[in-house]
Amino acid sequence: MEIIKVNKQIRHHIWVKLSCEHCGEIVDDACGLNNPEYFFQIIPDMECPRCKKKADGPKFFKTQMEMISWLKTIIGDCNA
Numbered sequence: 001m002e003i004i005k006v007n008k009q010i011r012h013h014i015w016v017k018l019s020c021e022h023c024g025e026i027v028d029d030a031c032g033l034n035n036p037e038y039f040f041q042i043i044p045d046m047e048c049p050r051c052k053k054k055a056d057g058p059k060f061f062k063t064q065m066e067m068i069s070w071l072k073t074i075i076g077d078c079n080a
């Protein structure tokens, strides 16, 4: 699964909208911890409830700046 939107963020917890890379299934309001492990290990390793597949691997970033700008994109949606 991959994050497509951050719904809510309270202290160390985060509520996200996930989408499956394989079948497009949407999981709204999955709750997790707001830390890199959740973003880059737990979510990619999550099984899709519909097709039961996992992501092919964590979202890959060439540089840390690229990762930060991606995080800003999804977290930016939270305040929209």
Ligand SMILES: [Zn+2]
Pocket: 020, 021, 022, 023, 024, 025, 048, 049, 050, 051, 052, 053
């Ligand atoms: Zn799926």
